[in-house]
Amino acid sequence: FLTPSPNFLASSLASKNSRVHQVGRRVPRLSLRMQGPKLDAEVFGKDRLKQEEADIRKMEKQGMAKKDVTLTDIISLWITNIILTYGDKEKYAQLQDGAVKSEGVVDDLVGGPLFLPLYKYFKDCGGLYKLCFGPKVFMVASDPLVIRHIMKDNVFSYDKGVLTEILEPFMGQGLIPAPFQVWKERRRALVPGFHQAWLNRMCRMFSECTDRLSAKLDAVADTDEIIDMEENWNSCSLDIIGKAVFNYDFGSVEKLSPVVEAALCALREAEHRSTFYFPYWKIPGLGAEWPIPALVPRQRKFQQDMALLNGVLDKLILNVVNEKQETDLDALINKDYDNVNDPSLLRFLVDLRGADATQKQLRDDLITLLIAGHETTGSMLTWATWLLSQHPEAQAKMQKEIDDVLGGRSPTYEDMPRLEQVRLVITETLRLFPEPPILIRRALDADVLPKASNLDGSVQGNAVKIIKGSDFFLSVWNLHRSPLLWDKPDEFDPDRWRRPTPPELVEKYNAQRRAEGLPEWQGYVPDLKTLYPNEVHADYAFLPFGAGPRKCLGDQFALMESVVMLTKIFQRYSFELVGNHDPKVPNESDVGMMFGATIHTANGLNVRVKRRQA
Numbered sequence: 001f002l003t004p005s006p007n008f009l010a011s012s013l014a015s016k017n018s019r020v021h022q023v024g025r026r027v028p029r030l031s032l033r034m035q036g037p038k039l040d041a042e043v044f045g046k047d048r049l050k051q052e053e054a055d056i057r058k059m060e061k062q063g064m065a066k067k068d069v070t071l072t073d074i075i076s077l078w079i080t081n082i083i084l085t086y087g088d089k090e091k092y093a094q095l096q097d098g099a100v101k102s103e104g105v106v107d108d109l110v111g112g113p114l115f116l117p118l119y120k121y122f123k124d125c126g127g128l129y130k131l132c133f134g135p136k137v138f139m140v141a142s143d144p145l146v147i148r149h150i151m152k153d154n155v156f157s158y159d160k161g162v163l164t165e166i167l168e169p170f171m172g173q174g175l176i177p178a179p180f181q182v183w184k185e186r187r188r189a190l191v192p193g194f195h196q197a198w199l200n201r202m203c204r205m206f207s208e209c210t211d212r213l214s215a216k217l218d219a220v221a222d223t224d225e226i227i228d229m230e231e232n233w234n235s236c237s238l239d240i241i242g243k244a245v246f247n248y249d250f251g252s253v254e255k256l257s258p259v260v261e262a263a264l265c266a267l268r269e270a271e272h273r274s275t276f277y278f279p280y281w282k283i284p285g286l287g288a289e290w291p292i293p294a295l296v297p298r299q300r301k302f303q304q305d306m307a308l309l310n311g312v313l314d315k316l317i318l319n320v321v322n323e324k325q326e327t328d329l330d331a332l333i334n335k336d337y338d339n340v341n342d343p344s345l346l347r348f349l350v351d352l353r354g355a356d357a358t359q360k361q362l363r364d365d366l367i368t369l370l371i372a373g374h375e376t377t378g379s380m381l382t383w384a385t386w387l388l389s390q391h392p393e394a395q396a397k398m399q400k401e402i403d404d405v406l407g408g409r410s411p412t413y414e415d416m417p418r419l420e421q422v423r424l425v426i427t428e429t430l431r432l433f434p435e436p437p438i439l440i441r442r443a444l445d446a447d448v449l450p451k452a453s454n455l456d457g458s459v460q461g462n463a464v465k466i467i468k469g470s471d472f473f474l475s476v477w478n479l480h481r482s483p484l485l486w487d488k489p490d491e492f493d494p495d496r497w498r499r500p501t502p503p504e505l506v507e508k509y510n511a512q513r514r515a516e517g518l519p520e521w522q523g524y525v526p527d528l529k530t531l532y533p534n535e536v537h538a539d540y541a542f543l544p545f546g547a548g549p550r551k552c553l554g555d556q557f558a559l560m561e562s563v564v565m566l567t568k569i570f571q572r573y574s575f576e577l578v579g580n581h582d583p584k585v586p587n588e589s590d591v592g593m594m595f596g597a598t599i600h601t602a603n604g605l606n607v608r609v610k611r612r613q614a
């Protein structure tokens with residue numbers, strides 16, 4: 001889930017002569033249908049699992065479990081890459097190759113967010129290019145048809161590659177890094193947990209946690225005090241995910257307890273590892289994998305934080321296991337969630353008949369959900385707040401809707417369909433600031449990719465052959481800001497989701513394709529009866545929660561959580577941006593960008609809080 005930045009590129013390669021090379025149907029998916037003010041239950045929980053089962057069975061049939069990239073594959077890939085980079089280019093033109101476009105990429109990649117130089121090269125090189133560091137190559141895909149192929153149509157030939165290496169020390173065999181056999185079992189156990197009655201109950205909890213943030217903002221509202229809203233959104237989302245996943249109250253909005261500190265430090269270490277150039281923590285004695293305390297203080301601290309966190313989780317798991325009340329799925333789904341003491345996912349996983357898991361597996365599941373569900377939401381809300389501060393008219397429109405729909409009361413699950421403008425602000429924020437902005441994949445088989453497009457609408461020359469073991473960056477940032485796919489792509493315009501893609505853009509993308517008999521892109525077709533416009537509506541030009549069988553498990557949870565949090569806070573307050581405290585950045589509205597697992601501001605989102613007039 002985290003996105004390795006130059007780390008894994010440069011550690012292996014670090015050649016100054018790096019180069020960028022240019023290269024050569026819609027499937028209905030999960031969507032949350034709403035009719036009138038009611039949410040339709042069909043795609044929650046076990047109904048969602050039913051839809052996913054077909055994918056899982058297909059993966060099994062195609063031998064996904066047996067696919068693996070071996071050392072021999074990697075060596076043969078590197079030799080091929082050396083030949084391609086330095087050898088007879090004509091002869092191997094079809095093999096992951098294309099024109100050299102840029103020298104010295106390492107210079108570009110160091111010191112800033114990785115997705116920005118990848119966007120620069122995208123403008124030169126188009127929807128598929130390769131980033132070369134000596135023998136190491138990353139294919140960079142930013143084209144909707146190529147991405148659909150990798151994430152949906154031929155998903156069985158790709159896994160998460162280097163991501164697994166980074167996340168395994170944190171998440172063990174949790175859903176994100178788990179091998180196929182384990183992933184399959186855990187996904188089957190977890191998906192039904194996100195059922196309608198539970199999400200309804202969660203909306204109440206989102207509201208209660210946001211009340212604590214409101215109380216904190218009340219204390220500073222209309223004073224000169226400056227607070228960091230990035231930190232506050234992150235704290236609130238940590239409290240929410242702790243309650244939802246294992247019924248633990250981090251209480252981080254109010255205080256920094258040792259457990260909160262350990263959790264935050266461990267999460268920061270996950271980010272550090274994803275952006276550091278060299279995986280020194282793997283060296284015996286230096287890093288966390290060694291059974292004696294690590295020599296590097298940062299890694300020693302990580303060991304201590306993980307020990308503290310694991311201790312807390314183990315205790316929670318043990319308590320729940322000791323009170324296990326094994327029940328079948330239907331009974332769990334039909335529980336009266338308004339009157340249960342512990343509505344957590346942990347309780348669900350322990351009680352679900354037939355989903356036996358070891359204590360270690362449960363801990364891995366919980367940590368994975370904690371990491372996946374914390375900063376993604378916090379960062380998204382941070383950028384939504386920043387975007388709204390830059391667009392007072394969009395903020396006023398959203399606040400008017402909130403007032404009209406709620407008249408001052410708290411939002412509930414039933415209000416979701418009516419809070420359309422809030423949902424579109426969230427959707428548009430995820431387009432401009434996708435979390436994470438780059439997804440990682442590795443080819444488990446040789447493959448041939450669909451032809452990608454260049455930004456002028458021309459189709460790239462080669463249908464690119466992929467060698468087993470090839471690593472991919474799927475740049476969601478490029479996809480979401482592509483001038484070929486979006487009208488005024490850098491503009492914040494929540495209402496764009498009410499309009500289809502302008503026909504001239506769809507035509508520009510498709511004209512040459514039609515002439516060559518190649519598959520075409522459908523453009524975005526609005527369907528606002530869903531919780532959010534998703535990847536299917538935009539024919540894979542919009543991937544806020546990924547796509548295919550590895551799509552985000554918490555998409556509906558995250559959307560409802562964000563709607564409740566954003567609604568409650570903007571119902572009562574507005575924010576005055578007071579700049580970034582960075583003398584090097586004179587523009588007050590420029591809060592900078594840093595990139596770890598998600599996109600952060602450089603120095604926080606510093607604001608003064610203004611109470612709205614009743």
Ligand code: HEM
Pocket residue numbers: 001160175176187368369372373374376377380430434435436439440543544545546547549550551552553554555557558559
């Ligand atoms: C705004 C908030 C969120 C965003 C933008 C987001 C985004 C994503 C994306 C893009 C992926 C796919 C990654 C890939 O294909 O490599 C993903 C996967 C995942 N997300 Fe989320 N997510 C959010 C919130 C959550 C929450 C709240 C949870 C849990 C409660 C969660 C749990 C997961 C899990 C477990 C996966 C891995 C699924 C699998 O591999 O089977 N996410 N998320």
